[in-house]
Amino acid sequence: MKYNSPWIKVLNKRNVLKIVHENRPLSRSEISEITGLTPSSVTRITKELIEEGFVQEVGSEGKNSPGRRRILLDIKSDAFISLVFDVGVNVTTYGLGYFDGTVTLGGSFETPKAPEKFFEKVKEIFDRYSATKKINRVSLSVPGMVDMEENRILMAPNLGWRDVVINDFLKLDIPILADNEANLSVLAEKYHSEDMKDVKEAVFIVIREGVGTGVLIDGKLYRGPTYTAGEAGHMTVDMRSDKRCHCSNRGCWELFASINWAIQHYEGKLEGKNAIEKFASLKKKQDSRKVLEKLAENIAIGVVNIVNILNPQIVILGGEVQDLGEYFYRIIEEEVKRRALKDATKELKIRPSIFGTVSSNLVGAAVLAVENIIENVT
Structure with missing residues (x-):
């Protein structure tokens, strides 16, 4: 693909914003070193980003020449919501x-089946929030496969949704x-995770009513040609x-590693009107240790297969x-190391997600x- 001069300027602008986003705060000279762009180009680009509300100056540090301190740049967190x-x-x-x-929680509601x-x-x-705030995007985390090109939910098995074109149901004047x-x-x-900054291969496993996996390969999220990977x-x-x-x-x-399996195999009475509430009840029971240990073993079986196939550096639950x-994690780690290829587990780390009150997928x-937003900067 041949790039003309205006398009190169757009690509440079997006790249500078991405670098500020990932390494903030940093100075213009540091941006120049990272990108290879001339100081004058960086000055021009950052001036535009400041004027457009993406970036702000947040102070200074050190000296890069006698009598001068480096002015630091950071993103404006509330620039886009x-x-x-x-x-x-x-x-x-x-x-x-x-x-x-980052995310601030707003509330919750029972998921309608239709x-x-x-x-x-x-x-x-959306209408309620838009009355007082400028909303720039609506972003959905879905328990299923999504064709991002067509904005189509291909299949969300546990919801019973198939071939749902989102824009047919939700018509807004924003992406x-x-x-x-x-x-x-x-x-x-x-x-957000420090131990993921330099990781190229990783797998995230979501354990809920179903089991889903997200795969990072060569530092990039792998979705597959038809968006069904993972x-x-x-x-x-x-x-x-x-x-x-x-x-x-x-x-x-997922028939053996989801929370539904644990609920079905626990012999006591559980409180709650849905699987999430019942599993929360189960975790509090003094006699639930045996079924949870077995759940850990069931999860480990799938992790073994994933580790042998993808050789990730980190598996996150x-x-x-x-x-x-x-x-719980010790059982999984021991079972994985016992069953998986030895060389595949040499550098393997298995850990829980760093996110708690706000779920990882909501943050995602x-x-x-x-x-x-960055990809559409012009």
Whole structure:
């Protein structure tokens, strides 16, 4: 592809904003060193970014020549606001995402089973926020496969949604974004976690009513040519199983590694009107240790397959199991190291997500909006 001069200027501008975003705060001279752009070009670009509200000067430090201090640049976190949704099988959480990739929670509602009812609720919340704030993007985390080119939910098995074209249900005058929940969780970890800064290969596993995986390869999120990559929850782990999955196959990993499995195999009484609430109840029971240990083993079986195939440096677990404590992760790690290829586990780290009150996929939805805003800078 041949680039003309105006297009090169746009690409340089996006690159500078991305670098400020990822390395903030930093000086103009540092931007010049990182990008290879001349100091005058950096000065021109940063002047535009400041005028357009993307970047701000936040002070100074050190001296790069006698009598002069370096002026530092940072992004303006409230420059652009997105309305973000974590679409759960039973409960949907929403909040506001900011230009620094952070989120403030807004509330939650029971997820309607019909897509049209769900998007009516989204529009209602959008209208409420828009009355007092300028919303730049709506970004959705979906428990299923999303064709991002067509903005189409290909399949969300546990919701029973298939071939849902989002823009047919939600008509707004701003961009509407959506991606798989595990993909967004990888984005969130890559953006916010210190131990992910230099990682090229990683896998995020979301354990909820289903099991989803997001895959980072060569430092980039891998979605696949038809946006179905990372559906490890639907790999077959029991060829003789008569249990049918929501995807219509039998013996899928998520039938044994989701919170539904633990709920079904716990022999006591659980409180709650949905799987999330029942699993929260289960975790508090004194006699739940045995079933949770078995759940850890079931999760480990799938992790073994993932590790042998992808050789990731980090495997991160999120969703409803991330707070289960050291014993839970020790079981998974020991089982993975016992079963997986030895060389594949040499540098392997298995840990829970760093996110707690605000879910990784909700934060990821905010990061997705940030990336989209940067990609559309002109």
